[in-house]
Amino acid sequence: MQTTLWFRPITEEAITNLYCRTLPRSLAIADLGCSSGPNTLFVVSELIKVVDKLRKKLGHDSLEYQVFLNDLPGNDFNTIFKSLASFQKQMSCQLGPGAGPCLFSGTPGSFYGRLFPSNSLHFVHSSYSLQWLSQVPEGLDNNKGNIYMASTSPPSVLRAYYEQFQKDFSVFLKCRAEELMVGGGMVLTFLGRRSEDPSSKECCYIWELLAMALNDMVSEGLIEEDKMDSFNIPQYTPSPSEVKSEVLKGGYFSIDRLEVSAVKWNDYDSEFNPSIAFSDDGYSVANCMRAVAEPLLVNQFGDAIIDEVFRRYRKIIADHISKEKTQFINVTISMKKSGHFII
Numbered sequence: 001m002q003t004t005l006w007f008r009p010i011t012e013e014a015i016t017n018l019y020c021r022t023l024p025r026s027l028a029i030a031d032l033g034c035s036s037g038p039n040t041l042f043v044v045s046e047l048i049k050v051v052d053k054l055r056k057k058l059g060h061d062s063l064e065y066q067v068f069l070n071d072l073p074g075n076d077f078n079t080i081f082k083s084l085a086s087f088q089k090q091m092s093c094q095l096g097p098g099a100g101p102c103l104f105s106g107t108p109g110s111f112y113g114r115l116f117p118s119n120s121l122h123f124v125h126s127s128y129s130l131q132w133l134s135q136v137p138e139g140l141d142n143n144k145g146n147i148y149m150a151s152t153s154p155p156s157v158l159r160a161y162y163e164q165f166q167k168d169f170s171v172f173l174k175c176r177a178e179e180l181m182v183g184g185g186m187v188l189t190f191l192g193r194r195s196e197d198p199s200s201k202e203c204c205y206i207w208e209l210l211a212m213a214l215n216d217m218v219s220e221g222l223i224e225e226d227k228m229d230s231f232n233i234p235q236y237t238p239s240p241s242e243v244k245s246e247v248l249k250g251g252y253f254s255i256d257r258l259e260v261s262a263v264k265w266n267d268y269d270s271e272f273n274p275s276i277a278f279s280d281d282g283y284s285v286a287n288c289m290r291a292v293a294e295p296l297l298v299n300q301f302g303d304a305i306i307d308e309v310f311r312r313y314r315k316i317i318a319d320h321i322s323k324e325k326t327q328f329i330n331v332t333i334s335m336k337k338s339g340h341f342i343i
């Protein structure tokens with residue numbers, strides 16, 4: 001799945017509006033859940049380019065860009081830091097003479113807590129990170145055979161997941177409201193769903209297929225049943241109305257836009273074509289999911305079984321995508337900090 005390679009019009013609109021409404025002399029941007037890969041600096045660089053083009057067009061002086069890159073402490077910040085010198089050189093070439101400096105800091109820590117000083121940020125961006133919960137919800141004892149919400153999960157499991165999402169997202173909004181300046185902007189993209197059914201196929205099926213691979217291995221005695229029964233993914237893929245409801249409940253932000261979009265499970269830009277999808281043999285989807293799920297699986301089952309899990313998972317995915325068009329759903333919300341919110 002290509003994620004940050006696409007700079008969303010909604011994000012461009014949000015940073016443009018932010019600049020025009022606040023006209024800052026220096027601009028503080030935070031990217032939350034930045035990860036550490038080839039695309040880590042992509043969104044930040046696009047945000048800076050948009051603002052710099054705009055300030056030139058309006059005949060304004062150059063700005064200092066302060067960028068805060070956040071992720072959990074285990075993230076490979078050193079790799080990002082090592083790439084900064086060449087990135088900054090590239091940025092100054094692209095921005096041209098007279099552009100202000102781009103200054104970077106790493107901010108390790110969970111975004112389900114305070115990360116920055118009060119009123120210090122102009123803009124917060126986060127993509128494909130907020131569907132991760134702060135913990136596996138409590139009360140999932142009766143989710144046997146499943147590893148996430150699934151069509152066979154009892155209502156109590158769906159409720160436990162939703163309550164954890166509400167708790168986490170409300171804390172997130174409160175913390176960001178404290179850190180953003182009045183009028184500051186925030187654009188968040190979740191892996192989510194269109195449906196109001198939290199166990200709908202569009203968000204849960206990818207995990208149900210992984211559960212199939214694991215259950216096969218349980219039945220062959222390769223994985224202990226107890227371990228399978230107590231394994232659950234700490235994720236929640238919300239619907240647009242669930243996201244909106246938490247934002248309105250918090251009262252810290254006004255919503256500018258709330259959009260849903262879709263990305264195909266497999267990376268192809270062409271229209272769905274079963275023969276192309278099948279020729280990939282589930283490889284790209286299984287690989288993408290491996291990057292996400294491997295640390296959780298290793299933690300629960302040890303590393304000896306991992307290659308076999310993903311060999312089976314890839315086969316199950318290939319079989320599925322050869323028969324059915326499959327998509328990940330994105331929920332993106334753009335909002336600004338309300339003026340009446342006083343810390």
Ligand SMILES: C[S@@+](CC[C@H](N)C(=O)[O-])C[C@H]1O[C@@H](n2cnc3c(N)ncnc32)[C@H](O)[C@@H]1O
Nearest residue numbers: 003004033034035071072110111127128129132
């Ligand atoms: C799928 S990656 C997204 C990377 C990038 N933002 C993108 O759009 O491609 C999700 C990232 O969120 C981070 N993450 C998950 N929970 C987090 C938390 N509570 N606080 C900060 N980062 C978190 C993970 O460590 C991971 O790097």
